[in-house]
Amino acid sequence: MSAYRQSPFANLTPVVKNLLIINLICFIPYVILSDYSYNTAVIPHVGLFYFGSPYFRVWQILTYMFFHGGWMHIIFNMFVLFSFGPILEYAIGPKRFFNLYFICGIGAALMQMLVQAVEVHSIIGSFTWNGDLNGLDQLGYNKLMAIYQGPTIGASGAMFGILVAFGMLYPDLELMIMFIPVPVKAKYIIPVYIVLEVILGFGQFAGDNVAHFAHLGGALLGFILVKSWRLR
Numbered sequence: 001m002s003a004y005r006q007s008p009f010a011n012l013t014p015v016v017k018n019l020l021i022i023n024l025i026c027f028i029p030y031v032i033l034s035d036y037s038y039n040t041a042v043i044p045h046v047g048l049f050y051f052g053s054p055y056f057r058v059w060q061i062l063t064y065m066f067f068h069g070g071w072m073h074i075i076f077n078m079f080v081l082f083s084f085g086p087i088l089e090y091a092i093g094p095k096r097f098f099n100l101y102f103i104c105g106i107g108a109a110l111m112q113m114l115v116q117a118v119e120v121h122s123i124i125g126s127f128t129w130n131g132d133l134n135g136l137d138q139l140g141y142n143k144l145m146a147i148y149q150g151p152t153i154g155a156s157g158a159m160f161g162i163l164v165a166f167g168m169l170y171p172d173l174e175l176m177i178m179f180i181p182v183p184v185k186a187k188y189i190i191p192v193y194i195v196l197e198v199i200l201g202f203g204q205f206a207g208d209n210v211a212h213f214a215h216l217g218g219a220l221l222g223f224i225l226v227k228s229w230r231l232r
Helices: 014-032 035-046 060-066 071-092 094-124 138-149 156-169 186-203 212-228
Strands: none
Touching: 014 035, 014 060, 014 071, 014 094, 035 060, 060 094, 071 094, 071 156, 094 138, 094 156, 094 212, 156 186, 156 212, 186 212
């Protein structure tokens, strides 16, 4: 193949390539199963549940970040990994990039459970619920059921860690953003994403089932790692 027709995958770095492959393999059940079968037979085992939930298993802290809930979900996350991952891996090395991905993903999971623990405590006065309905109103019951039965899935927490690390290392690199006709520097656009996640997370808008605090947890770990590794 000539240089002018080089495959867009030719310059993929090893860790990014393997992460893409693993994510795509884990998406196969979604493709071949119905939504009902996928959500009842697969996600209860690999999605991340609140630590007080009977569905929680320790391995979910890792497995949740490789399973996605739909085409747009996985396309967005893999686009971020494909676009920004190789540059970061070249810059900081495969080992550190590997650590960045998994530490941010795990940090996102822990942040999500921390926020859920605060919400549970605000409703019943403790961090775990034994199913007692005394003193619970309908709103509190619905919130508890959503926390105890609703899994978190997707690599978005790790992706936000990658985005933050990229923005810190390449703040003046100009990016083309959808619906914005001019390039915008990374140091401007990535903080906007973070602020938007904060607003959506605290706003708790009706119909929004995105784990915004998991995104913020991944972003925070990305920031901490870049600072602690003294990367420039």
